[in-house]
Structures are given as structure tokens and as C-alpha cells.
Amino acid sequence: MNNKPSINYLLLIIIPMVFSCYEPVKEDNKKNLPASSPALHVKNKKYMLIDTKASFLTWQGASLNGLINTQTGYIYISNGELMVENGQVKSGTIEVGMNTIEDKNHGSDNKLVNHLKDPDFFDTKRFPFSTIVITGVALVNGEDRKVTGDLTIKGITHAVTFPAKIKVKNGMVTANAQLVIDRTKWDVRYKSAKFYNNLANQTMSDSIKFYIHIIAKKQTPDLR
Template sequence: MYNKLPLNYLLIITTTLSFACSRPIKEEKKNNANASANPVSLHVGDEKYVPIDTKESVVVWRGAMQIGANAHTGYVYFSKGELKVEDNQLIGGTLEVDMNTIEDNKHGKNNGLINHLKNPDFFDVKNFPTATITITAVEPLHTAMMQITGDLTIKGITRPVTFTAQVQIKDGVVNASGKLNIDRTEWGIRYKSGKFLENLADQTISDTLEFDIKVVAKHK
């Protein structure tokens, strides 16, 4: 066992950074009779589903021992996703992370750290190859800052999360970046957690995982 591996990982985002949304709504043409009987059905809204650019989007993960030593940083990448935009404002979205893409900060993909992160002690990638986040609410704060609320799924466990993100939409391109911290034990990742194991001393791994999420979405 690679005993001094700090837990830093995800994604998630992973989070799983499912940002799960409904499928695009197609406007239906109504005749005059239907319009007068049910005028509300005429208004669908300016909703757009913008696919993310998986080459430009990324999650940076960070983790460390409980005492702050042996910190590790790396990357994990999105396999697919879309953001829901209405009247030039972000209102929802679905993002899926490919957990098999976990790598360290030197882009190493096959070493002791990465292999341990993929095994059942951590993300059990063989049985849970994806993580997802579903945006359930977006609340403007100030300037381009938004409060994002969503459901984060890791290892088949779904829990609500809230974090702030900067979101800019211009010329059909969405640029979003935010920082999400989670308690890994809430998603069943208890390896060397001081909450569940005693006498670990300096082998205790911090329960906090940090994710810096960058998402770029644009029409192809």
C-alpha cells in the first residue's frame, strides 16, 4: 500500500466537478385557437444548451496530509457536459468527469500515487469510472460572481454542494471558474481519515479535497 498518499483528488469534481439538466426544449407552433386557450404555452424562453469544450475545461485537484505536509496537485478531465443559458445568464448544466484521466501535476498517469487514487481506497475507478455534478440553482452575487448550487456524485454517492464561481458569457462562449472544497468522507472515501481511524499520527490524511474548476463552453 502506498501509505503516504494524501487525498487530493478528484474530482471531482468532481468533481465528479451530474451538472444534470433536461434536454433542450423545442418550440412548438401553436395555432390561434390553442394560443387563445393557453397563451402561456407560447412563451418558451431563450434557452440554449451550450456543450463544453473538453480540451479547454479541466479540474485541478489538491490534497495533503492532516498536518499539511506531502501536498499533491494534479488534474482530471471532463468527458462531456453542457451548460444551460437563458437570456445570456447561466441557469443550469450537466458535467461529467472521466475519473480514468486522473494525473499528477507532472501529467503522470501511471505511478504509485495515481494508481492508489484509482483503487478502492479512494475513487474505485474500475467500478465508478465517472463523477458528475448537476447544477440545480445559480444565484448572482456581484459583478460576474455567482453562487452555484448542485448535486455532486462521486463513487455513486450524491450530495449537495455550494460554491462560488466567476461566469462570463460573451459571443456565445461561456467561461466559468470556481473553487469547490469537499469533505471526502461524505462520499465514502475514508482512507486514513482521523474521523474513522485512531492512532494514525502523522499518517492522517486531510479529509478536505480542493477542486479548482475551469469550464469553457461554446457552440461548435
């Protein structure tokens, strides 16, 4: 396992979009997923199940010390469904297992990753899941969409809007999205200039990016 950069140079920004450059989800990682919440079971025949082995998020973090230094890593989807109607995604739920956080080398048990799981950041013992509930998907152009929804992290929910490219073809949904948030709205305050004075070059950006890659597959024969 490689040595990790100081946590002072991390800014959690849970993000990509050159998803073809990322490695597939490791089977070992799936063992780290806690039991998911039961709220995602839906009987609607137009729902498509998210493939948790092929879907994932990347995160990017940055510190602000005159220059922006970034770190990246992975986090995995534990459960989810998308509702498709007339060949278009209309709504859905994405559930993320917060205890699956990894660094860029897929390290999952080191100083950096364990700090991200602590109360300073995501407090994953108390809040093992984060969710995105998609409430609307508006056509922009071609495969480009504007997605609206509710993001819950650490038990705190705020509305979000973000761009995505979504394709529905042959009973499968492929979606790539970029979500940027102000982490302090979800009580992730570690080394934020909004709450701490005299941080100097240890100040961390309040922005968090999530690059989301989703594959969802047909569940019922009558889905178009």
C-alpha cells in the same frame, strides 16, 4: 516520469484558479476517457456544449502531520452542457472521467495515480464517472456567482454550494470555480481520523478541493 511523493502525503482535494498557469489538455489524455454516459444529450436550444479539450479540473491533496503538505494534479471533463437564458447560466451537467486522473507532471500510470483509482479512494473500475448537476446559479456581484447543485462520486450524491466566476460573451461561457468537500461523505475514507485510530503523522485531511475551469460554446444560432 518523476518519482512521486509517498501516498501518505497525499490528500485528494479535487481545484485552481490561476488557470492561465496550467497547461492545455493533452490529446493523449483524451484517448483515456471511457465512453461517457448517454444521459447528457439534450435537445434544448439554449444549451451550450462544454469544450472537453479546453476544460479541466485540478485537484490538490494534503496530509496532516503538524504541517500541511500538498500535492496537485489534473482530471478531465468527459462530457457536459450548460443552459444559458437571457445571457446567464441557469443550470447544467458536468461529467468527469475518473480514469483520467493525473499527477502534477501529467503522469497517469504510477503508484500514486493507480492508488487513487483503487477502492481506497475513487474505485474507478466500479465508478468511472463523477458528475456535478447544477441546479441553481445566483448572482453575487459582477461575474461572481453562487452555484448550487448535486455532486455524485462513487455513486453517492450530496448537495453542494460553491463560488464561481462566470462570463457569457460572444456565444461562449467561461467559468472558473472552487469546490471544497468533505471526502468522507462520498466514502473516501483512506487515513481519515474519523475512521482510523493512531494514524499519527499519516493522517490525511478530510477536505478535497476541486478547481474547475470550463469553456462552453454556442450550439445553436438563436442562443443569446
